Structures are given as C-alpha cells and as structure tokens.
Amino acid sequence: MSNNNLSRLKYIAVLFTGILAASIPATASAEWSIMGLGTLAGTYSVAQAINDSGQVVGNGNGVDRAFITGANGVGMSYLDTLGGGRSFASDINNAGQVVGYSFTDTGDLHAFITGPNGAGMSDLGTLGGDYSIAYGVNNFGQVVGVSSTAGNAAYHAFITGPNGVGMTDLGTLSGDYSTAYSINDSGQVTGISSISDVPVQHAFITGANGVGMTDLTTLNGGTDNISIGRAINNLGQVVGFSGFYDDFIGYQSVQAFITDAGGINISGLGTSIYSRADAVNDIGQVVGGINSYCDYCIRSAFLYSEGTITDLSLLAPVVAAGWSELSAVGINNRGQIIGWGHLEGAPGGGSRAFLLSPIVAVPEPATYAMLLAGLGLLGFMLRRGQQTI
Known part of the structure; x- marks a missing residue:
C-alpha cells in the first residue's frame, strides 16, 4: 500500500472516529x-x-506476565514473554494488538507487539542499544516508546511503521533524552523530552507519522517547570501534567492539563494542584489521579467531562461495592x-x-441515522481508496 493510500485510510479512520464519538451520550x-x-x-x-x-x-504478580x-x-488470560520470565502490558488497540515490554532470553528488556487479541509476541528491537519499552499503539499498529541508542549513549523516543515494523528515532527537543507515551491514528505522538543540558523536560507533540517535535511548554511558563504529555486523542488534544520538580523533594504543585486540538493552548483542568491526567478519549473526556504526588493526602481518581470534574471514588456504586x-x-x-x-x-x-x-x-433514532450515514460515507471512501491501490 502506498504512503498516500495509508494517509487516506488514516484520515478516514479519524473521520469515522469523530462520527462515532458524536453518537456517544455524555457520561x-x-x-x-x-x-x-x-x-x-x-x-x-x-x-x-x-x-x-x-x-x-x-499487569499483576501471579506469574509476572501481562494480562489481557x-x-x-x-x-483474564496471560500474554507470552520474549523468552524471559516477565512481561508488562502498556497499551492495546481496537484489533487487540498489545504493546509493552518483556525480558528476553538474554536478560535484556525489549519492546513488543502482539497479534490481534494478544496472540503471539514479536520483539520490536532497539535503536542500537540493549533496552526498549513500548508505551503506546494506534489502530494501524504503529508503536511508540523509548529505546537506548547505540552504545547505550542516550535514551530516545521512537516510532514504528504499521504493525510494529521498523523503528525510527524521534530525536529530542534538545539535550539527550526523550520518551513517547501515546500515538493517535494520524501518527501524532506525545511524550516528554529534555529541552537543554539541564534537567528540565517538557511535553511535546509531533506532526503526522512522528514528523517534527513541538514543545508544548508548561502551565505557567517557568524556566524550572516541567510538563509531561501522557496521552493524545484523534483530534490531537494532549493531556498530562505540569509543575515544578526538585531533585530532593520531587514533584511539587503538579496539575493536570489538556490542550486544544493539535496541541494548541495548554490549560489546567481545574483539579487539585496535586493531580495528573493520564488518558483522553475522542470526545475530550479525561481521567487521571487526584493528590497523585501528595504524601499526606488520600489518593483518588477523577473524570473530566464537559467542564465538570467527578471524583470517581465518591460514586455511589463504587462506595457501595x-x-x-x-x-x-x-x-x-x-x-x-x-x-x-x-x-x-x-x-x-x-x-x-x-x-x-x-x-x-x-441513543435516539436520529443518532443511529447519523452513525449509519457515517458508515455509508466510510464505505464509499474505502471503495474509492481501493480503486487506487
């Protein structure tokens, strides 16, 4: 399949995701x-x-293997390993392909991808060193994560092609460190990168297929502040957390953030100053942790939806159970x-x-009609795409 056709299919997938998301009632x-x-x-x-x-x-501690x-x-069933004794799962796409990391039979830690529904396990290799971890996968099987470079000189974010084939170094914003945590169906990637030789790191977003790396900055713009991009949806909205990090104290005044589409305009979610956002879906609903970095606080989880913050630990069915x-x-x-x-x-x-x-x-009948119309459009565009393959 040509790159143009792959890009067309990615566009169709994102379009359909938007149609599907529009049909889902607010939660x-x-x-x-x-x-x-x-x-x-x-x-x-x-x-x-x-x-x-x-x-x-x-993951769990049964036989120290990831589960699906x-x-x-x-x-619940166990996944394989790459020959060593342990495996860890990080992400799963809609085909059931799982990515994560596992010890090999030589004791190295390598990123992996499975087949559909967690079947089998393939070693994704490294960027030249002996270490790699996969953190995210999209619906085309493109994988992102972090790997050591040749001679284990540095640790860089990577992206692969569809189904985990080939590993490309995404580089850094500056300095010698970056990690990719999430990828959407256009191949936009988010994560964290050093921005200089000093230990300051910022969240980033890339263009389609990992091309280019843009600094998302921080919530208040302080030179000593950090930010981490934890997840990205198909609109290019990035969520994560930003705050101040001290080598002796750790994270301080950390707050969850979200950006607009395309990674524009970073803003706080209005949660506790000790909070982090870890995931976002295609209608902009966010989940994360409250008091995540507070040693003397009761930890909980939140849902952010349409401007409203819900403490999940206080939901009546959660408490009752x-x-x-x-x-x-x-x-x-x-x-x-x-x-x-x-x-x-x-x-x-x-x-x-x-x-x-x-x-x-x-959903109301009108919602089904919208979904059916979207499916019809998807089928038409796919047929046109097949004629040019």
Whole structure:
C-alpha cells in the first residue's frame, strides 16, 4: 500500500472516529457499574489500557506476565514473554494488538507487539542499544516508546511503521533524552523530552507519522517547570501534567492539563494542584489521579467531562461495592474507565484492577441515522481508496 493510500485510510479512520464519538451520550451524569477484573494466580492486579471493545490489558504478580481480557473486561488470560520470565502490558488497540515490554532470553528488556487479541509476541528491537519499552499503539499498529541508542549513549523516543515494523528515532527537543507515551491514528505522538543540558523536560507533540517535535511548554511558563504529555486523542488534544520538580523533594504543585486540538493552548483542568491526567478519549473526556504526588493526602481518581470534574471514588456504586482510593489510567470512546484501587475484604489486601462502565440511555433514532450515514460515507471512501491501490 502506498504512503498516500495509508494517509487516506488514516484520515478516514479519524473521520469515522469523530462520527462515532458524536453518537456517544455524555457520561458525566450517567449511572455507573464497577467490576473487579480479578488477579489470576496473584494477590494484586493493575489495569493499564482499554480499547473500544472493552478489552483491558494490565499487569499483576501471579506469574509476572501481562494480562489481557475479553470484551468488557470479561475473562483474564496471560500474554507470552520474549523468552524471559516477565512481561508488562502498556497499551492495546481496537484489533487487540498489545504493546509493552518483556525480558528476553538474554536478560535484556525489549519492546513488543502482539497479534490481534494478544496472540503471539514479536520483539520490536532497539535503536542500537540493549533496552526498549513500548508505551503506546494506534489502530494501524504503529508503536511508540523509548529505546537506548547505540552504545547505550542516550535514551530516545521512537516510532514504528504499521504493525510494529521498523523503528525510527524521534530525536529530542534538545539535550539527550526523550520518551513517547501515546500515538493517535494520524501518527501524532506525545511524550516528554529534555529541552537543554539541564534537567528540565517538557511535553511535546509531533506532526503526522512522528514528523517534527513541538514543545508544548508548561502551565505557567517557568524556566524550572516541567510538563509531561501522557496521552493524545484523534483530534490531537494532549493531556498530562505540569509543575515544578526538585531533585530532593520531587514533584511539587503538579496539575493536570489538556490542550486544544493539535496541541494548541495548554490549560489546567481545574483539579487539585496535586493531580495528573493520564488518558483522553475522542470526545475530550479525561481521567487521571487526584493528590497523585501528595504524601499526606488520600489518593483518588477523577473524570473530566464537559467542564465538570467527578471524583470517581465518591460514586455511589463504587462506595457501595467497597472500592476506595481509585487510580484511573484509561478511558475508551464508550466512556468505560479502567485502573486499580483497594477493594474491601479482597484476599491478600493488594490493589485490584477495575472496569467502571457508564450505564447510559439508548441513543435516539436520529443518532443511529447519523452513525449509519457515517458508515455509508466510510464505505464509499474505502471503495474509492481501493480503486487506487
């Protein structure tokens, strides 16, 4: 397939995602249900990412291998490894391709991608060193993460082609360090990069297919302030957190942020000064943590939707089911949220992965009509694209 046709298909995918997202009712005022995902053979589990079918990936301490579930979080099974004893999952796309990192049979830590629904596992290699981690994957199987360069001289963000083929160095804003955390279906990437030889790092966004790297700056513009881009949606909205970092104290006054489409205009979400945003879906709903860097605070999770902040730990179904101190790290286009928390009476006392789902009204007929019209447009554009392949 030519690059032009791949770009056309990416455009169609983003267009369809927008049509689909427009058909999804808002979840800020929805009723909710929460379910624990289990632990398999271990005493704790944490969920890391979710796709639009509700498949969840994460990690636990059973046999120290990453897990994947079926649709809507049902059924947990282990993933493979790259030959070593452990694997860790970071993200999953709508085909069920999982990315993360695993020890190899030589003891090195390498990024991986699986086939659909978590089948198999392929080593993505490195940028010349002996270390790589995959953090994000889009619906074309393009993977981003961080890798050591030749001689392990530096650590740089990388991007691959579709299905994890080929690894390209994304470089840095300046200095010798960068990491990519998330990629959308246009290939726009966000993450963190050094901006000079001093230990100051800023969030970045790239253009399509990882081309070019732009500094997103920080919330108040201070020269000693840091920012981290944690996730990007198909509109190019970036979420993360920004604040001051001290080598002796750690993160101080850290606040969650969101940008406008295309990474323009960074602004705070209006959450606690100790907060972080970890995920955003295509209708701009954000989840993250409250009091994430406060040693003496009760930690919780939030949902930001249409300007409203909801403390997820205070939702009536969450409290009634015995959950507390939630950490939310993923949200899909159906508004399903994943993370981990404490479950009262759970054996072993460790954290448990959860799936929090909105119970929403059935869409009106007009909404279905919009969706069907979008599907018709998608089919027409795909047929035209096939004629030129």
